[in-house]
Amino acid sequence: MRLVVGEGSCGLAAGAGAVYQQLEELLAQGNEAGVELGITGCNGMCFLEPIVDLYDDEGALHRLVKVQAKDAKAIYEAATTGNLSLVDKLRISASDAEFLDRQTRIALRDCGVIDPESLDDYLAHGGYQAIGKILSQGMSQEDVIHEIDVAGLRGRGGAGFPTAFKWRAARDAKADETGQKYLICNADEGDPGAFMDRAVIEGDPHSLIEGMLVGGYAIGATEGIVYVRAEYPLAIVRLRKAIADATERGYLGQNILGSDFSFTLRIKAGAGAFVCGEETALIESLEGKRGMPRLKPPFPAQAGYWLKPSNINNVETYANVAWIINNGGAAYAAMGTEGSKGTKVFALSGKIARGGLVEIPMGTTLREVIFDIGGGIRGGKQFKAVQLGGPSGGCVPAEKLDTVIDYNELAATGAIMGSGGMVVMDEDTCMVGMARFFLDFTAKESCGKCVHCRLGTKRMLEILDRIVNGQGEEGDIEKLEELCYAIKDGALCGLGQTAPNPVLTTIRYFRDELEAHINEHRCPAGECRELITYFIDKDACVGCTSCARQCPAGAITGERKSPHEIDPALCIKCGNCKTACRFGAVRVR
Amino acid sequence: MRMSNQAPSDLSLIEPTLDAYADVPGSLIAILQATQDAYGYLPMDAMEHIAERTGTPIATIVGVATFYAQFRLEPVGKYLIMLCQGTACHVNGSELISAAITDELGIDDGQTTDDGLFSLKHVACLGCCSLSPVMMINGQTYSSLTPDKAKKVLRQLAAEAAEGGAA
Ligand SMILES: Cc1cc2nc3c(=O)[nH]c(=O)nc-3n(C[C@H](O)[C@H](O)[C@H](O)COP(=O)(O)O)c2cc1C
Ligand code: FES
Numbered sequence: 001m002r003l004v005v006g007e008g009s010c011g012l013a014a015g016a017g018a019v020y021q022q023l024e025e026l027l028a029q030g031n032e033a034g035v036e037l038g039i040t041g042c043n044g045m046c047f048l049e050p051i052v053d054l055y056d057d058e059g060a061l062h063r064l065v066k067v068q069a070k071d072a073k074a075i076y077e078a079a080t081t082g083n084l085s086l087v088d089k090l091r092i093s094a095s096d097a098e099f100l101d102r103q104t105r106i107a108l109r110d111c112g113v114i115d116p117e118s119l120d121d122y123l124a125h126g127g128y129q130a131i132g133k134i135l136s137q138g139m140s141q142e143d144v145i146h147e148i149d150v151a152g153l154r155g156r157g158g159a160g161f162p163t164a165f166k167w168r169a170a171r172d173a174k175a176d177e178t179g180q181k182y183l184i185c186n187a188d189e190g191d192p193g194a195f196m197d198r199a200v201i202e203g204d205p206h207s208l209i210e211g212m213l214v215g216g217y218a219i220g221a222t223e224g225i226v227y228v229r230a231e232y233p234l235a236i237v238r239l240r241k242a243i244a245d246a247t248e249r250g251y252l253g254q255n256i257l258g259s260d261f262s263f264t265l266r267i268k269a270g271a272g273a274f275v276c277g278e279e280t281a282l283i284e285s286l287e288g289k290r291g292m293p294r295l296k297p298p299f300p301a302q303a304g305y306w307l308k309p310s311n312i313n314n315v316e317t318y319a320n321v322a323w324i325i326n327n328g329g330a331a332y333a334a335m336g337t338e339g340s341k342g343t344k345v346f347a348l349s350g351k352i353a354r355g356g357l358v359e360i361p362m363g364t365t366l367r368e369v370i371f372d373i374g375g376g377i378r379g380g381k382q383f384k385a386v387q388l389g390g391p392s393g394g395c396v397p398a399e400k401l402d403t404v405i406d407y408n409e410l411a412a413t414g415a416i417m418g419s420g421g422m423v424v425m426d427e428d429t430c431m432v433g434m435a436r437f438f439l440d441f442t443a444k445e446s447c448g449k450c451v452h453c454r455l456g457t458k459r460m461l462e463i464l465d466r467i468v469n470g471q472g473e474e475g476d477i478e479k480l481e482e483l484c485y486a487i488k489d490g491a492l493c494g495l496g497q498t499a500p501n502p503v504l505t506t507i508r509y510f511r512d513e514l515e516a517h518i519n520e521h522r523c524p525a526g527e528c529r530e531l532i533t534y535f536i537d538k539d540a541c542v543g544c545t546s547c548a549r550q551c552p553a554g555a556i557t558g559e560r561k562s563p564h565e566i567d568p569a570l571c572i573k574c575g576n577c578k579t580a581c582r583f584g585a586v587r588v589r
Numbered sequence: 590m591r592m593s594n595q596a597p598s599d600l601s602l603i604e605p606t607l608d609a610y611a612d613v614p615g616s617l618i619a620i621l622q623a624t625q626d627a628y629g630y631l632p633m634d635a636m637e638h639i640a641e642r643t644g645t646p647i648a649t650i651v652g653v654a655t656f657y658a659q660f661r662l663e664p665v666g667k668y669l670i671m672l673c674q675g676t677a678c679h680v681n682g683s684e685l686i687s688a689a690i691t692d693e694l695g696i697d698d699g700q701t702t703d704d705g706l707f708s709l710k711h712v713a714c715l716g717c718c719s720l721s722p723v724m725m726i727n728g729q730t731y732s733s734l735t736p737d738k739a740k741k742v743l744r745q746l747a748a749e750a751a752e753g754g755a756a
Contacts, residue, residue, distance in 0.1 A: 009715075009716055009717055009730060010716075010717045010719065010720055010732070012730065013717050013720055013723065013730035013731065013732040014720060014732055014733075046717075046719035046720055047719060049720070189714075189716070190713075191676075191714075192673075192674075192675030192676045192677075192678075192713040192714035193675050193676035193677045193714060193718050194714070194718070195714075195716040195717070195718055195719075198716040229716075230659050231671075231712060231714065231715055231716065232716060233728060268618075268619075269619075269622065270657075270659075271618050271621075271622065271657035271658070271659040271660065272657050272658030272659040272712075273656060273657050273658060274713070285618065286615060287614075287615040288614070288615040288616055288617035288618050288619075288653070289617070289653065290652055290653055290656040291656065291657075306614075306615075347718060347719070348719065349676075349677035349680075349718035349719045349721060350676075350677050350680045350681065350721075351680060351681070352719075355677075355718070355719025355720075356719050387676060390676060421676065421718075423676045423677050423680055423718075424680075425680055429680055434680075437676070437679055438676075441713065447656075552692055574685070574688050574692075575685055575688075576685075576736060579685065579735065579736060
C-alpha cells in the first residue's frame, strides 16, 4: 500500500500539509504493513483538494478527496489493515472523476503522478530519455528543430509564435567572440487567474529542465535561466532542488551524459511586475534593471540578455518538448486543428463548479471545457461569459461557446488564446465592472515608458470609473473606442497594444449592459455599488436577525421573528447582510 | 522619505550578500531581495551602502526598488497579509474580503496597524485561483475565504501573537 498526498500550493492551501503530518505521525507509531507515504504535485483537481491517492498492493488507485486532518485515522487504518471500505465516504465520485478522464495530458503528463522532489521518480516515468536519445543518437541541432517543426508546436505564453522558427533564428544568430547564447524560460505567469506554469514547476520540475536542455542543445546555448514569479515560493523551492539533483547526477553541467554538450541552469526570482512577462522587459529585469520593454527589432534571438542571442519560451512550451522528441513530432501534430497542434492547458476558475487544470487537445470547444469537464456554473446560475487571456484578452459570451480552441478561431472572437487563464462568469458578474477591473490592472502595471499606454489606459480607466459610478455620459462608448484604437496603434509593447481588448469585447458583446449603466444609471448584474440598493424581501425574511448583527452601519432594524428592513440612508452597501442571510431574503435592485 | 527618525541599520547583515554579488553584473534585484529578507524592508541607509559597494548611482537603486511591487520602503507588521485581487478572486468576491479586513483591523491596502502586528497588501494572483478568494499570510495560504473566515484567521493570529508576547 502506498499513500500519496497532493502537495501543490492549492493542496497545501486547502490543508494537505496537516493531512500529511497526521499520516506521518500515525505511521511512525505503527506500520507493520509497511505502508509507504509520499507526496506529489497538483493533479489539477483543485476543487477536490486536499487529495490523497491510495495505491493498493495491486497498484490500483483509490482516490480520496476533500480529505481533512480528522480523516487521517481512517485512511491510516484502511491502508494498514487493507480494509478499504473504511474510506468509502472519501472516494471521488464518478462524475468528478470525469474531470480527469476527459483530458489528454502531455505537458501535465506527470503532474500529480510523480514525486516532484525525486529525480528517480522522474526517471522511472521515462524522464531524461529525450535528451538521452538526442545525445546518444547524435541528432543534429536541425534534427531536433525539425521534430519541433513537424509537431507544429506554438508558444504557449500567449502570442503563439512557432517555436521551431524561434529556435532556428537563435541557432542561426551569430554569437560574438565569447560564443555565448542564452536560453531563457518565462515563468512569470502574470495573467491574474492563470496557474498552469506554477503547477508544472511544482509538480514536474524535471520536465521543464529537460525541455530546456533540448532547447539549449538546439540553439547552441550553454546557459539557461528560469525567471520565476516572486509569488510562487514553493515552485522556486522545488525547482531549486530539481536543478541541484540534476546537476549532481550529470543531467546538467559539463559534458552531459558523457557528451560534449554542456548546459547549466539557474533561477532568477522576479520581483512583482506584470510587464516583466513581456520578453524584452524580462531581459531588462534579468539584467537587474527596471523592467521596461525594449524596442523590437532587434529581437532577443539577435540581441537578448546582455545583447547576446537569446531564446525565450514559456514553461508549458518547454514542458511539451521532451514528449515530442520521445514520441515524434507527427504524433503531436496528429492532435489539434489545422493551425493549432497538440494540446493546451487551461486554468479553470471563477464561478465554475469544478475549478482546476484542464489539458485538452486543440480543437475542443469552449463548451466542452466549461460544461463537460468543468461541470458548468456553480449553484445553478446562468453562464454569462468566459474571460480568456487575462488583461490582454477578452470575454467570450454564451452565444460563442461552440468556438473551438484554436489560435485563429479564438482571435476571431476578439479574445485570445492567451497563456491559459479561463475565468468563468455568471449572471451576477457585471461585465462593465470586469472591463474596469482589467483597465485598473493595466493602468497600474503600465511601466510608463510610452505615452499611449501610460496616459491612454489612465484616461480609459477614468471613463470606466465614471460609468460604474453612475456618471456615464452619452458619447462615452465612442470615446472609449477611439482611445482603444489609438492605444493599440501607438503602444510600444504588447502590454499596451492588448490592454484595450477587454474593453473592446465588452463593447462588442455587452453593449446593452454598458448602455444601461450610462443611460439609465443601472447595473443589470446588481454589482456596481453606486448603482444598487439593498432591500429585504419581506416574504422571505424569517426575522433571524443575523443580517442586523452583521451590519457595521446599524442600518438594519426589525423585531426578532418578524421581517427586517434596511434604511437606505444608512446603508454603506458592504453586502455583509446578503452574505449573512441564509434565506436569500436580502436582494439587490 | 521620512527615514531620518529611523535608527541606523546594522549593515553587517548584508555584507555576505554584497561580498558575493557586488561585482556580478545584473545582480541588483537579487541584492535588494536579500536586503529586504534581512530587514523586512529596504532601509534608505542600506540602499546607500549598496550604492557605495556596487558603484551604482543611488537613483538607479531607488528606481529599481520603486518599480517592483515586492519591494517596500517602510517596515511591515509581524504578519503581512497578501490579499489576492486577481481576476478569479475578484469574480468570487475578494472586495468583500478586503472590506472585512479593513473592518477588522482598520487598515487599507499598503497600511500597517498601529500595534505593528498586521500589514495589508493587495496582490494580483497567488496561483490558487480555483480556491478563490485567497490570501497569503507569511507564506501560509488561506483559501475559499468568506468575510467571516478571514476575520477568524486574523483573530487567531492576533491571539497567538498575544500569547507569544506574554510567554
Ligand atoms: C504584458 C505581457 C505579459 C506577458 N506575460 C507573459 C507571461 O507571464 N508568461 C509568458 O510565458 N509569456 C508572457 N508574455 C509573452 C512573452 O512576451 C513571450 O511572447 C513568451 O514568453 C514567449 O514564449 P512562447 O513562444 O513559448 O510563448 C507576455 C507578453 C506581454 C506583452
Ligand atoms: S486570482 Fe486570486 S489566486 Fe489567482
